[in-house]
Amino acid sequence: MSKVVIIGGGIIGATTAYALLKKGVTDITILERDTVGSGGTGKTAGIIRCHYGVTSISALALYSLDFFENAKELIGTDIEFEQVGYLVGIGSENLEPFRASLANQRSIGVETDEISPAEAGELWPTAEVSDFATFCLEKRGGYGDGYATVQGLAAYLRTQGVAIKQGAKVAEILTSDGAASGVKLVDGTVIDADTVVVAAGAWSVPLLSPLGIELPITPQFVQEVVINPGMDLGAPPVFSDLVSMQYVHLRHGEMLFGNSDGRAITPITDPDVYPSHASNEAIEITAEKAIHRFPGVEDPGVSTTTTGVVDSTPDNNPIISVTDISGLFVAAGMSGHGFKISPGVGRLMADLIVEGDSTIPNVTASDFRLTRFAEGELLLSPYPYVGAVGIR
Amino acid sequence: MKILTCVKYVPDAGDEVGFESDFTLGRTGPSSKLSELDEYAVEQALRLRATIDGATVTVLSVGPAEAEVALRKALQMGADEAVLVSDEAIAGSDVFGTAAVLIAAAGYLDEVGLVMCGMSSTDAGIGALPALLAEALGWPLLSNAAEVSVEAGQARIVRSDEFGTRVVEAALPAVVSVTDQSGEPRYPSFKDVLAAKKKSVTTIGLAELGVEAALVGAGAARVQVTAVVRNPERAAGRVIVDVDGSSVDDIVEFLAAATK
Ligand SMILES: Cc1cc2nc3c(=O)[nH]c(=O)nc-3n(C[C@H](O)[C@H](O)[C@H](O)COP(=O)(O)OP(=O)(O)OC[C@H]3O[C@@H](n4cnc5c(N)ncnc54)[C@H](O)[C@@H]3O)c2cc1C
Numbered sequence: 001m002s003k004v005v006i007i008g009g010g011i012i013g014a015t016t017a018y019a020l021l022k023k024g025v026t027d028i029t030i031l032e033r034d035t036v037g038s039g040g041t042g043k044t045a046g047i048i049r050c051h052y053g054v055t056s057i058s059a060l061a062l063y064s065l066d067f068f069e070n071a072k073e074l075i076g077t078d079i080e081f082e083q084v085g086y087l088v089g090i091g092s093e094n095l096e097p098f099r100a101s102l103a104n105q106r107s108i109g110v111e112t113d114e115i116s117p118a119e120a121g122e123l124w125p126t127a128e129v130s131d132f133a134t135f136c137l138e139k140r141g142g143y144g145d146g147y148a149t150v151q152g153l154a155a156y157l158r159t160q161g162v163a164i165k166q167g168a169k170v171a172e173i174l175t176s177d178g179a180a181s182g183v184k185l186v187d188g189t190v191i192d193a194d195t196v197v198v199a200a201g202a203w204s205v206p207l208l209s210p211l212g213i214e215l216p217i218t219p220q221f222v223q224e225v226v227i228n229p230g231m232d233l234g235a236p237p238v239f240s241d242l243v244s245m246q247y248v249h250l251r252h253g254e255m256l257f258g259n260s261d262g263r264a265i266t267p268i269t270d271p272d273v274y275p276s277h278a279s280n281e282a283i284e285i286t287a288e289k290a291i292h293r294f295p296g297v298e299d300p301g302v303s304t305t306t307t308g309v310v311d312s313t314p315d316n317n318p319i320i321s322v323t324d325i326s327g328l329f330v331a332a333g334m335s336g337h338g339f340k341i342s343p344g345v346g347r348l349m350a351d352l353i354v355e356g357d358s359t360i361p362n363v364t365a366s367d368f369r370l371t372r373f374a375e376g377e378l379l380l381s382p383y384p385y386v387g388a389v390g391i392r
Numbered sequence: 393m394k395i396l397t398c399v400k401y402v403p404d405a406g407d408e409v410g411f412e413s414d415f416t417l418g419r420t421g422p423s424s425k426l427s428e429l430d431e432y433a434v435e436q437a438l439r440l441r442a443t444i445d446g447a448t449v450t451v452l453s454v455g456p457a458e459a460e461v462a463l464r465k466a467l468q469m470g471a472d473e474a475v476l477v478s479d480e481a482i483a484g485s486d487v488f489g490t491a492a493v494l495i496a497a498a499g500y501l502d503e504v505g506l507v508m509c510g511m512s513s514t515d516a517g518i519g520a521l522p523a524l525l526a527e528a529l530g531w532p533l534l535s536n537a538a539e540v541s542v543e544a545g546q547a548r549i550v551r552s553d554e555f556g557t558r559v560v561e562a563a564l565p566a567v568v569s570v571t572d573q574s575g576e577p578r579y580p581s582f583k584d585v586l587a588a589k590k591k592s593v594t595t596i597g598l599a600e601l602g603v604e605a606a607l608v609g610a611g612a613a614r615v616q617v618t619a620v621v622r623n624p625e626r627a628a629g630r631v632i633v634d635v636d637g638s639s640v641d642d643i644v645e646f647l648a649a650a651t652k
Contacts, residue, residue: 283580300582302582304579
């Protein structure tokens with residue numbers, strides 16, 4: 001294998017190139033239609049945690065932690081990982097799956113401790129915690145900065161000889177004799193390759209369908225509300241509230257609220273056409289939930305809102321897979337949680353290209369195969385939470 | 393006294409601009425919203441409310457049903473009530489048609505003592521509406537205010553323009569338009585957001601206002617848009633790469649050629 005072309009300059013394209021480099025692959029080109037990080041990566045809330053029911057996902061996240069923690073040494077830039085910890089609170093209806101999931105996570109090496117509502121209340125003194133049955137705290141969790149991370153990686157990759165072409169939109173993936181042979185850009189330029197990796201989020205769908213490969217990916221519009229608490233809240237852990245179904249974290253003194261009950265996420269047809277700001281209704285829902293959960297924040301107000309698109313698959317888990325066309329690979333459909341697992345996803349993609357199988361502990365490559373949807377074998381958590389959308 | 397604040401529902405600057413078949417601007421892009429320049433008018437209305445005994449803020453918009461989104465935003469900021477004038481006959485109106493509807497609505501609503509507007513809309517950018525309203529109502533116009541206050545029935549504004557800074561006063565009722573220098577619009581507090589949820593937007597048509605359909609809409613518009621053309625693509629710029637400081641000569645040469 002000699003020439004690799006990666007379509008998409010998001011975090012998945014960048015981590016794939018990084019992992020390939022570490023395996024000694026040197027002729028790598030990343031093609032990005034706009035600028036590095038301009039897709040979902042530049043909009044990410046950046047939450048980092050290993051709390052997952054699906055073992056392979058949890059293991060990808062665990063593998064990825066090493067990168068986030070050591071990025072400065074590995075790539076020479078600070079990626080702004082704030083390791084404030086990750087807190088999950090659940091109601092009594094979820095006690096059983098919660099404890100089973102924690103046991104499973106610990107069995108693969110995730111450091112996570114069950115703590116009482118009183119202890120959680122000390123970490124978040126402004127929060128109402130009496131309606132939670134229990135909590136867990138993952139000390140190595142926190143939040144990162146998607147844009148800083150992908151830019152840091154891109155700078156490093158350039159120093160290692162990876163070509164990163166921005167403003168290079170791929171129009172077509174070329175094949176010959178049933179194998180990938182390169183890509184053609186919208187300006188007609190042809191770039192030869194014997195390995196093509198499609199890491200273009202929801203935009204991967206139209207790149208592959210002309211080849212008869214249908215990705216079951218739906219672009220979904222997500223909205224987040226940033227709240228000015230009007231007071232100093234310190235640096236508490238990221239808070240996943242599985243009673244009110246929301247996640248909250250503090251960024252530059254402001255609270256970022258995401259809704260995880262599914263109401264803030266709507267399927268759309270074109271991943272490039274969606275509102276630039278959250279709807280009045282999304283703001284109302286956030287206000288109701290926030291006022292209930294944070295009575296200690298006296299006069300919270302909306303500071304700004306952010307929106308973005310996530311590329312969801314039917315089981316809300318990624319596709320990291322070979323295809324029917326030899327030399328053509330896909331790493332897409334991150335379903336709104338691709339940042340925290342991205343170093344692992346890149347490594348698994350590189351594993352599939354070079355070794356043909358996963359080399360990451362506790363990660364089963366076939367879990368992420370594209371054919372699982374047609375086979376009806378969705379990748380679902382054995383410990384599902386009542387009421388939560390399926391990314392836990 | 394009611395402070396009537398006129399607001400417009402406009403496409404977001406980031407949306408792809410679309411035009412209807414009659415060349416009018418598509419109003420309902422994915423991010424259409426309360427015009428940012430009108431947020432300043434809402435803000436000043438809310439600040440004035442706090443200084444005038446018994447004052448309330450009514451936000452008023454003329455637009456399609458979707459314009460409720462803009463009014464709801466103003467309610468979240470803290471306005472007391474919201475009125476939308478929506479009627480198929482209004483579609484395609486120019487600024488004169490819009491003014492006719494707003495004037496009728498100002499008469500329809502009781503006790504309006506002050507009409508507030510932004511300095512212009514962010515989509516059409518005509519900026520003539522405040523003057524048209526003042527003229528038709530027979531009220532004084534205090535335009536392009538960077539500061540507004542009301543005391544003992546007198547409105548007072550500070551206006552800065554190319555002629556300097558002026559203080560202008562007039563007795564109420566009056567029309568005031570405010571600029572984007574008048575003070576940053578507030579972010580809605582959660583208390584106001586939840587209070588707004590309980591308020592409703594009153595929608596009325598031309599019949600309630602007694603406005604004849606023939607006076608508004610595309611047919612009555614004095615402004616006719618006959619064509620829409622795309623700006624020519626910008627030619628690629630020239631990049632001068634400087635490794636040894638010689639770029640100064642290149643730049644001088646370029647400028648000399650360009651100014652010939
Ligand atoms: C609001 C929001 C909050 C999120 N919060 C979290 C979180 O807290 N934690 C977490 O782990 N994840 C989170 N995510 C998800 C995470 O950000 C994404 O899963 C991840 O960034 C996806 O990376 P990607 O490289 O697959 O996609 P992208 O970053 O979208 O990259 C794909 C790239 O492909 C390019 N492209 C598209 N078509 C072409 C073409 N034809 N030719 C060339 N290039 C092309 C695009 O321009 C884009 O840059 C969030 C996402 C959003 C939107």
